[in-house]
Every structure is written in structure tokens, then in C-alpha cells.
Amino acid sequence: MSSRSPGREASIDVLRAAAIALMVLVHFVENLSGQYGGDDGTLPGVSRSWWLPMGLAAPVFTFLSGVSYRLLCAAHRRRGWTDTALSKSTVRRGFFLIGLGFLFNVVVWLPEDVFNWDILTFIGGGILVMEVARRMPDGVVFLAAALVIAVAPAMRDATGYAEYWVAGSYDYDFTLADVAIGWLVTGYFPIFPWLAYPLIGFAAAPSLLSGSWRRLPIGIVLLAASAMVTLGWSALPAVVTGGAVTAWTMFPASTAYVLGTLGATWLAVTVMHQLLDDGDSPRGHWLVSWATPLSRHSLSMYLLHHVAHIWPLWAYGLATTGDARSLWQKAIAPAASVALAAVFVVAAAEICRAADRWHIPTAESFMRWLCD
Amino acid sequence: MTSDPRPHAERSHDSLSGALPAGLPTAAAMHRRPLAGGEGLDLLVVPMESPAASASMTIDVDATAVTVILRDWLTAAADSRSAVVIPLYDCLVAWAPGRAAIGGPPDRLAALEIAVVEFATREAELREAERRAAVLLEAIDGDLATDESDDGRAREHGPALASRYREAVAIGRRLSLLASAVHAPPVHPPTLASQVGERLRDRTRLVERHELARERGELVERVAEASRQRALELSVARQQMGLEWAIVVLLVVQTAILVVDLLSRRGTP
Numbered sequence: 001m002s003s004r005s006p007g008r009e010a011s012i013d014v015l016r017a018a019a020i021a022l023m024v025l026v027h028f029v030e031n032l033s034g035q036y037g038g039d040d041g042t043l044p045g046v047s048r049s050w051w052l053p054m055g056l057a058a059p060v061f062t063f064l065s066g067v068s069y070r071l072l073c074a075a076h077r078r079r080g081w082t083d084t085a086l087s088k089s090t091v092r093r094g095f096f097l098i099g100l101g102f103l104f105n106v107v108v109w110l111p112e113d114v115f116n117w118d119i120l121t122f123i124g125g126g127i128l129v130m131e132v133a134r135r136m137p138d139g140v141v142f143l144a145a146a147l148v149i150a151v152a153p154a155m156r157d158a159t160g161y162a163e164y165w166v167a168g169s170y171d172y173d174f175t176l177a178d179v180a181i182g183w184l185v186t187g188y189f190p191i192f193p194w195l196a197y198p199l200i201g202f203a204a205a206p207s208l209l210s211g212s213w214r215r216l217p218i219g220i221v222l223l224a225a226s227a228m229v230t231l232g233w234s235a236l237p238a239v240v241t242g243g244a245v246t247a248w249t250m251f252p253a254s255t256a257y258v259l260g261t262l263g264a265t266w267l268a269v270t271v272m273h274q275l276l277d278d279g280d281s282p283r284g285h286w287l288v289s290w291a292t293p294l295s296r297h298s299l300s301m302y303l304l305h306h307v308a309h310i311w312p313l314w315a316y317g318l319a320t321t322g323d324a325r326s327l328w329q330k331a332i333a334p335a336a337s338v339a340l341a342a343v344f345v346v347a348a349a350e351i352c353r354a355a356d357r358w359h360i361p362t363a364e365s366f367m368r369w370l371c372d
Numbered sequence: 373m374t375s376d377p378r379p380h381a382e383r384s385h386d387s388l389s390g391a392l393p394a395g396l397p398t399a400a401a402m403h404r405r406p407l408a409g410g411e412g413l414d415l416l417v418v419p420m421e422s423p424a425a426s427a428s429m430t431i432d433v434d435a436t437a438v439t440v441i442l443r444d445w446l447t448a449a450a451d452s453r454s455a456v457v458i459p460l461y462d463c464l465v466a467w468a469p470g471r472a473a474i475g476g477p478p479d480r481l482a483a484l485e486i487a488v489v490e491f492a493t494r495e496a497e498l499r500e501a502e503r504r505a506a507v508l509l510e511a512i513d514g515d516l517a518t519d520e521s522d523d524g525r526a527r528e529h530g531p532a533l534a535s536r537y538r539e540a541v542a543i544g545r546r547l548s549l550l551a552s553a554v555h556a557p558p559v560h561p562p563t564l565a566s567q568v569g570e571r572l573r574d575r576t577r578l579v580e581r582h583e584l585a586r587e588r589g590e591l592v593e594r595v596a597e598a599s600r601q602r603a604l605e606l607s608v609a610r611q612q613m614g615l616e617w618a619i620v621v622l623l624v625v626q627t628a629i630l631v632v633d634l635l636s637r638r639g640t641p
Binding site: 135136137139140143144147148151154155158159160177180181184185191192 | 610613614617618621622624625628629631632633635636
């Protein structure tokens with residue numbers, strides 16, 4: 001751990017690397033095998049309970065974007081950055097990620113999905129919001145996050161969320177209304193309620209990384225609240241459930257899902273911080289050395305893993321059937337997808353290590369060059 | 373040198389900071405007196421015969437030798453510039469911070485001891501006030517920086533500023549209490565003890581030091597009060613800002629709900 005940058009938290013690196021690994025697994029399995037051997041149109045996350053932990057990847061990733069932004073602000077202040085310089089860098093980073101997100105959608109998901117509001121455009125927007133949030137007292141940021149969670153179901157109910165989703169995929173019209181509603185409510189990662197994750201991560205970072213177990217019960221309370229909402233789901237009005245039949249869904253991110261994943265992420269950050277961030281702990285050494293490169297290049301790995309499995313899928317579909325999307329979710333068996341995902345994660349760790357060793361330009365280095 | 377100094381030695385309290393210096397009469401003794409602020413005074417008592425009582429020795433010769441010994445003993449533990457030696461009416465008084473010595477006929481030692489301990493007590497109090505004021509002066513730069521810094525730093529420094537203000541007031545109070553003793557007029561008719569006290573006060577510039585310490589204390593108190601007031605204002609401003617931001621957040625969320633409602637109605641006939 002001697003090569004770690006000052007102020008870099010080992011626990012954050014390990015959790016972000018774990019989130020990336022989970023995300024790779026989820027995307028490989030769902031994009032290559034989601035409907036393999038059947039035509040019921042259901043994704044693994046919907047139909048199999050053992051697939052439930054996979055739903056943690058995006059919440060952890062977005063929560064950590066808030067925590068990391070707080071650490072980044074502190075690091076820049078220590079280096080003597082002015083408030084204006086920090087604002088400019090933040091806004092540039094936000095727009096860079098939004099632009100990269102649109103480019104990624106066009107290049108990977110093909111132009112018709114440019115406004116699907118995936119996680120990159122969401123995190124870019126989240127960074128722009130955090131530029132405002134960093135000027136607010138932490139209590140107000142928590143209030144904003146609570147409001148975002150609270151009004152999201154009512155918004156889904158008002159917009160008719162289910163009408164935008166066909167066979168587990170987001171389907172929208174190229175109209176200003178649909179695009180705007182998609183960004184706010186109905187897309188893959190809309191502002192309501194996903195903005196709560198980076199906001200809470202940002203506001204809670206000082207407490208979570210204070211080296212104390214005192215905040216641990218908050219995670220337990222969030223999990224308990226999620227369980228209560230799940231148990232009482234059928235009795236709740238539509239303004240609370242958003243018209244959804246199932247209590248725990250990721251698309252849309254139901255209130256039970258948001259509370260549960262927030263609680264789990266809160267507990268994970270607290271526990272990992274206690275275990276790994278004491279500086280001399282041999283327990284975490286190998287884990288940290290493996291995770292740090294992957295975490296440092298998480299953006300590049302997010303882009304690369306899509307290219308690695310989606311482009312061959314489109315190319316093979318186009319070559320065999322003339323329709324690029326014909327094999328989506330039906331290409332290979334789930335076991336083969338899991339194996340491919342594992343191979344990719346191992347290869348990705350080595351690629352990240354090589355990028356560090358040989359100073360190979362990555363998406364992160366380009367972002368820093370452009371925005372800092 | 374026939375007088376027994378036991379009554380002084382028996383009043384010894386704490387452990388002494390050193391052994392008796394060599395070359396002193398065998399009847400010499402040392403004991404420790406507690407002073408203000410937990411400080412102690414090592415008091416060396418050296419009984420000496422007057423010329424009238426002993427024809428075999430002259431006080432001038434003995435006093436010179438003893439003066440050298442006592443000065444060396446004092447400067448061994450303190451800065452030589454702060455050591456003061458005062459010969460007065462067949463007696464000898466030597467003082468430095470933390471150490472003092474008195475020499476003279478046994479019947480005058482008690483009066484000398486009272487005068488020296490009283491002076492040492494005042495001087496220790498003044499020195500402690502000077503030290504605390506100097507520490508606060510060092511912190512003034514930080515306080516001024518806090519005045520111009522952001523809200524977060526002022527929040528961190530708030531308790532320290534309040535503590536500093538209390539400390540400045542405590543120093544001012546202590547110096548005020550000390551003023552009557554430091555500025556006391558000469559006693560009339562003069563006594564041996566009063567003259568020793570006055571000469572020690574003059575030689576150690578106690579009055580000037582007291583004036584300077586008061587000025588420093590007032591400066592520190594003024595700055596600490598201003599900084600504390602500024603921190604308080606920042607705290608109030610922070611609370612107001614929290615309320616304002618909460619209203620902004622509520623308005624933004626309300627606007628978002630309105631926008632979503634309007635957009636979702638566009639498609640319906």
C-alpha cells in the first residue's frame with residue numbers, strides 16, 4: 001500500500017472494483033444470456049432471487065461517485081485550488097461524462113438508444129448537481145436526497161412508467177417530452193430516484209470515513225425500512241408504489257430497492273473502511289493491490305467491457321441474420337457468460353496494471369487532462 | 373555560625389531540585405516552597421554571623437565568597453541575566469526564577485524568607501500570565517486568518533476561539549489582582565523585609581513587566597473577542613443558509629414534479 005496516493009481510501013477502491021466486477025458479470029449474463037433457452041422476456045434480475053445481489057453494482061458505483069467527489073474536493077483544496085477552479089473542473093467533468101455517455105450510447109447501443117439515460121450520463125448529471133450540493137449544508141443534501149426518493153414513485157405513477165418499458169427494455173420516442181421524462185423519471189438511470197445515491201454518498205462521506213462504527217446503525221435502519229416497505233407493499237397507495245406490482249425492482253428503482261441498496265452500501269463502506277483503511281493492515285493488502293488499478297480505471301473498464309461483449313454480439317448477429325440485435329440476450333448459455341465475465345475481470349485487472357506501468361492513456365487520464 | 377537553621381529546614385515540603393552547593397557553612401539548608409501555578413521555589417537558607425558577633429571572620433569577605441557561590445548556584449538552573457543578588461544590612465538575598473537564597477544573621481532570616489517568598493509568589497504569577505499571553509499572541513495570526521476564511525474552517529475553530537477568549541479574560545483578571553501588589557507604594561517606616569521586597573521589585577522590573585503584560589492581555593482579549601464574534605456570525609449565517617438552501621431544494625423538487633406532470637400530459641388527448 002506504499003504506492004497509494006495520499007487521501008486515497010483503500011476501502012473505496014475495493015468497493016468500486018467489486019462494483020465494476022459485478023457490473024461486468026451482470027452485463028455479460030443479461031446481454032448475452034438474458035433470454036437464452038426461453039422466450040418469456042424476463043431478465044435474470046426479475047425472475048431469480050439468487051441474482052438479487054447483482055442489483056448492488058449500480059447503487060454502489062453511484063454512491064461511491066458521491067464519496068469520491070467529496071474526497072476529490074478535499075484533495076484539491078489541500079493543493080490550494082480556488083473555489084472557482086474547483087467549480088470549473090467539476091462542471092467540465094460533468095459535461096465530459098454526459099458527452100461520453102451519449103457517444104457510448106451511439107457507438108455501443110447504436111444511435112436509436114442515444115437517449116436511454118444510462119449510468120454515464122446519470123453520473124455526469126450527478127456531478128453537476130454535486131457542484132451545487134457542495135455549497136449546501138450536509139443536512140440539506142440529505143433532505144434533497146430524501147425528497148428525491150420520496151417523490152420518485154409519484155412521478156412514475158404520473159408519467160405511466162410501464163408504458164416506456166417493453167420486454168424489460170426502455171423504449172422511447174424521439175420527442176422532447178419523452179427525452180426529458182426519460183432523463184427525469186423513466187430512463188435506465190433517471191434523476192428520480194437515482195440522484196439520491198451520489199447525494200447521500202457525498203453528504204455522508206465525512207461520517208463514513210471518520211474511522212468510527214457509530215454510523216453503522218443507519219445502514220441497519222435503512223435495511224429495516226426496506227424490509228418494512230417490501231412487507232407492506234400491497235397495502236401502500238399508488239403514489240408510494242408508483243403503480244408497480246413487485247416491491248423490489250431495479251427498473252424502476254423501487255423505494256424498497258433504493259432503501260435496501262442504500263443500507264447495504266452504507267454497511268459495506270463502513271465495514272470496509274474499518275477493515276482496510278488503517279494503513280498497516282496486512283489483511284487487506286493483496287485485495288487492495290488487486291483492486292486499486294481496477295478502481296483507478298473503472299471508467300475505462302466500464303467502456304471496455306461493453307465493447308468487449310456487445311460489439312461481437314452485434315457483428316455476429318449482423319453476419320448471421322442481417323439484424324445486429326437479433327442475438328441480444330440469446331447468444332450463449334448463462335454459464336458461458338459467467339465464464340466470459342470472469343475471464344474479462346481477470347484480464348481487465350492486468351490491463352489496468354499495464355496501463356499504470358506503461359502510462360498508457362485511458363479515459364480517466366483523458367478526463368483529467370481535459371477537465372483539471 | 374552557631375545558630376541552628378532547623379526551624380527552616382523542618383518546613384521543607386517537596387523534594388528539592390538539587391544538593392546544597394559546596395563551600396557554604398554547614399548550617400546552610402535548603403527547602404522547597406510551593407508557589408502559584410504549581411511552581412516551586414528552592415530556597416537556600418545560609419545563616420551567617422555578623423562582624424559584631426564574630427571577631428574571627430569579616431562579613432565582607434564571607435559575603436563575597438558566598439555571593440559567588442550563590443550566584444553560581446542560581447545560574448546553574450536559570451538564565452544568568454535573570455539572577456539578582458542584593459546585599460543589604462549584613463544580609464544577602466539572591467533570586468532567580470525557581471531558586472532563591474537568603475543569608476544573614478539567624479534573627480533576620482525569618483523576615484528575609486517572608487519577603488523573598490512573597491516576592492517570588494508575585495513574580496511567578498506575573499511570569500505565568502506573561503507566558504499565557506505570549507501563547508495567545510502566537511495564535512492571533514491564526515485567528516485573523518479564520519476571520520477571512522471559509523465557513524467550514526470557522527466552524528472548526530469556533531470552540532478554540534471561545535476558549536481563547538476565556539483564557540484572555542482570565543489573564544486580564546489575574547493581572548488586575550496582581551496590580552495592587554506590584555504598584556504598592558513603599559512602606560513607611562521601612563523595614564528589612566519591605567526594603568528587600570522593593571529592591572527585588574525594582575531589579576526585576578516587575579512594574580514595567582506588569583504594564584507590558586496588561587497591554588498584551590488587552591490586545592489578545594480584543595482580538596479574541598472580535599474573532600469569536602465573527603465565528604458566531606458565521607455560525608448564524610450558516611444556519612440561515614441551511615434554511616435558504618432547504619427552501620431552494622423544495623422549490624426545485626416542486627418544479628421538477630410540475631415539469632414531469634406537464635410533459636406527461638402532452639401526449640394525452
